Every structure is written in structure tokens, then in C-alpha cells.
Amino acid sequence: MKPETVALLSTHYYDRNAGALAPPIYLSTTFERDADGSFKHGYLYARNANPNRDSLERSLTALEGGFASVAYASGQAATMNLFLALAPGDHVLIPTDAYYGTPALLEELMHPWGLTYTRVDMTDLAAVQAAMHDNTRVVWVETPSNPLLKIVDIQALAEIAHAGNAVCVCDNTWATPILQRPLDLGCDVVMHATTKYFGGHSDVLGGALVFKEDSKLYQRIRRLQSVGGAVPSPFECWLVLRGIKTLAARVRMQSETAGKVAEFLSQHPHVEAVHYPGLPTDSGHELAKKQMTGYGAMLSVQIRGGADDAIRVAAKLQIFTRATSLGGVESLIEHRASVEGPNSATPPNLLRMSIGLEHADDLIFDLKRALE
Incomplete structure (x- = not known):
């Protein structure tokens, strides 16, 4: 089944x-x-x-x-x-x-x-x-x-x-x-x-x-x-x-939306890098295609600049909630390095996103406005 x-x-x-x-x-x-x-x-x-x-x-x-x-x-x-x-x-x-x-x-x-x-x-x-x-x-x-x-x-x-x-x-x-x-x-x-x-x-x-x-x-x-x-x-x-x-329905819908968000971010001039295996340019794309049936609802984005620039982008968002954790019905974003502490190996300009059940167009608009 x-x-x-x-x-x-x-x-x-x-x-x-x-x-x-x-x-x-x-x-x-x-x-x-x-x-x-x-x-x-x-x-x-x-x-x-x-x-x-x-x-x-x-x-x-x-x-x-x-x-x-x-x-x-x-x-x-x-x-x-x-x-x-x-x-x-x-x-x-x-x-x-x-x-x-x-x-x-x-x-x-x-x-x-x-x-x-x-x-x-x-x-x-x-x-x-x-x-x-x-x-x-x-x-x-x-x-x-x-x-x-x-x-x-x-x-x-x-x-x-x-x-x-x-x-x-x-x-x-x-x-x-x-x-x-x-x-x-x-x-x-x-x-x-x-x-x-x-x-x-x-x-x-x-x-x-x-x-x-x-x-x-x-x-x-x-x-x-x-x-x-x-x-x-x-x-x-x-x-x-x-x-x-409702696991299957949520995960499939969230993954579809995450793919659209990742595609938008990958083309934005204020974005340094997008980490998402669903992007054909991602280093793990071919392997993910082989062992997964979808690419998931999590992605990370590196903002051009440093930690302060990334935090400012997160602060401007109105639909995304700034919070730790993932997998819920609401979209979350966090500055990961500050969560992990002083010994973190995470890039200081990285924001981690958990995509929820909001419409993709609304999430993209929220990100576009924050990045501008």
C-alpha cells in the first residue's frame, strides 16, 4: 500500500x-x-x-x-x-x-x-x-x-x-x-x-x-x-x-511549496546561496532524486552580507514566524547560528526555514518584501 x-x-x-x-x-x-x-x-x-x-x-x-x-x-x-x-x-x-x-x-x-x-x-x-x-x-x-x-x-x-x-x-x-x-x-x-x-x-x-x-x-x-x-x-x-x-498530505503540500520558495530565492540578487536538494543545481540533487520520493519542506538560505544582514531580513518578515523547530503547519524561520551558540559551525548569514501550509505566493511575497 x-x-x-x-x-x-x-x-x-x-x-x-x-x-x-x-x-x-x-x-x-x-x-x-x-x-x-x-x-x-x-x-x-x-x-x-x-x-x-x-x-x-x-x-x-x-x-x-x-x-x-x-x-x-x-x-x-x-x-x-x-x-x-x-x-x-x-x-x-x-x-x-x-x-x-x-x-x-x-x-x-x-x-x-x-x-x-x-x-x-x-x-x-x-x-x-x-x-x-x-x-x-x-x-x-x-x-x-x-x-x-x-x-x-x-x-x-x-x-x-x-x-x-x-x-x-x-x-x-x-x-x-x-x-x-x-x-x-x-x-x-x-x-x-x-x-x-x-x-x-x-x-x-x-x-x-x-x-x-x-x-x-x-x-x-x-x-x-x-x-x-x-x-x-x-x-x-x-x-x-x-x-x-494527515502526515502524507501535509508533507507533500509543504514540499511542493518549499520547492517554489527555493526557486525564487535561488534567483534573488541579495541571496548568496540556497540549500535545497530539489534545486537541479544543488550538489545533492541527483542522489536525493535516487533515494527520495520528494525533496522535503526544509531549506536554508544564506543572505549576502553577515549575521546582522540575515537577522534584519528575518525581522522584516510578517508571515513567517521567527521560532525554533520545524514540521508544523505554520512557516518558521530562524537565524540558526545564534540558536546553536558560540561553537556553531553554521554560516553566520544562514537562515533556516520550515515551510508550512500557507500559499506559496504569499510566502514568496513576504520574502521578496523582506529582501528588498
Whole structure:
């Protein structure tokens, strides 16, 4: 079935009590035992499992075409649990252009614990191969990357990882399974910040790991989810599941609009560079065309001048909202370097955009006026 159909069928709830189309929210933290001490419904305590979380995990698994999913209270919690499943002394490869929270997590929490890591340009497969160690356990892939939208070869990176007895994990937050399915390209695990496109309305925090098959790593992660307790609430699961119903429609419309905005910006004299894989001139265009079914709703633009010039452009916008995050129905823009802090490697004149559901003509007019 196509993703639009999977999104609907995987979120459908069969209510034996009242025939309700929308699922109830199970707020109970504990569940009754039978007289013999068993749990006939399969639930013991909300930290271990909950009906709403089970429904969400089943839907995520179906969309990514995996074996099982593990849901968390945030994308960072999902990432942290993946790294916690490793052992002190293990090594991780991550991209040079990655969501800034990933290296921050490794440097501030996991490195003192004993995990080592190397940042490498994953568009250079030879460099990735050279950076592999005997103790490399994870090759962390992010494509399109945040915030420069670099496109990397998922299949080739998975092959390098497997040749070194490592697992390949892909942050698929920006593409979503509507546009890209890394498990089909050889990845072992997919990570999502479900806060973004899955939730889709800037009102819920969540994350997830989706596994291609049963494994010791999956069993370890499932145990850490329960023991660590960084689980989403029933209401958060309910909200993300509701968002999945419209995921395909939103992502496809937002991506179409993003392409029009990127084309406009690429021809503007006050724009130094546009980072968007849908542009034929983009360095990642051909690879994106090969492994994606669309180019996504995220883009970055570098304004001619410096940080002050970029900030002035953002300040003049009236339809775009100046805010962090992405994937919601409203268009957002932010000066990324100032968000990432003094150690940011992001160009100081770069603005990152998350395109929402507004009409493309209105967004382009807003940008044209601000750039003038």
C-alpha cells in the first residue's frame, strides 16, 4: 500500500465498547491483575507499556516498514537511549553537518561516560571508511542534514557500517517515511523526532526509534525504555497518532511549496546561496532524486552580507514566524547560528526555514518584501 493509505490504516482504532472512531486516551498509570496474578490485557504499569503508546509504535513501524518501534518523550531521549545501549569504550561516527543536539549529547553526556566519537563528512565515502575504527559500533547518518541539507548515500554508508560490524542509524526526521525509507536502503535503525512532522502542529514533544529486525540491540533498547523511563505520556502519543493521519498530505503540500520558495530565492540578487536538494543545481540533487520520493519542506538560505544582514531580513518578515523547530503547519524561520551558540559551525548569514501550509505566493511575497 501507498504511505497515504498506511498512515490511515495504521492509526485506525477498533473500539469494542462504543464503536468510537477516535481512540480513547488511557490515562491510567497502573492496571488490574487477575485473581491468579496474571495480566490478561497485557499491561502492568504505564512506564512499561500503555495502549496509546502501543498504537503509536505500531503505526510508526508500519510507516517505516520495520520490525518494531520504541517511542520516547523526545527525539533527544531516543538518541540518548541508542547511545546508552552501547558500552564504554565503543566508538560512534557522526556527520560534520548534523543536528547540533546530537554532538552536544555525545560530548556533554556520553563522552565522559566512556563513549568516543568522530565527526566526518559523510558525503565523502572514502573519509567515512578511513574514520572507521575496530570499536566503531554505530554509523549515524542524517540526510537531509541540519541545517545545510547535505544529502548522503544511505545504502553506501550502511554497507560501510556493516563491513565494520557496526549498525547504521539514520535520523529521518526531515524526510519522514513519506519521502524516504532508510530501512529499505540498508539501515538498521531509524530515529525520528516525532515532535516535528509526525505531530505536525507544534504542540507535542516526542521521539522514536524504528528497528528493521529483532536483535540484541532492539531488546536492549526496549529494556532501557522501561528502566530509564523517558517515555511519552498517553496524551502525547494520542496527539502524534492524530498527526500521522494527515502526515502524507501535509508533507507533500509543504514540499511542493518549499520547492517554489527555493526557486525564487535561488534567483534573488541579495541571496548568496540556497540549500535545497530539489534545486537541479544543488550538489545533492541527483542522489536525493535516487533515494527520495520528494525533496522535503526544509531549506536554508544564506543572505549576502553577515549575521546582522540575515537577522534584519528575518525581522522584516510578517508571515513567517521567527521560532525554533520545524514540521508544523505554520512557516518558521530562524537565524540558526545564534540558536546553536558560540561553537556553531553554521554560516553566520544562514537562515533556516520550515515551510508550512500557507500559499506559496504569499510566502514568496513576504520574502521578496523582506529582501528588498
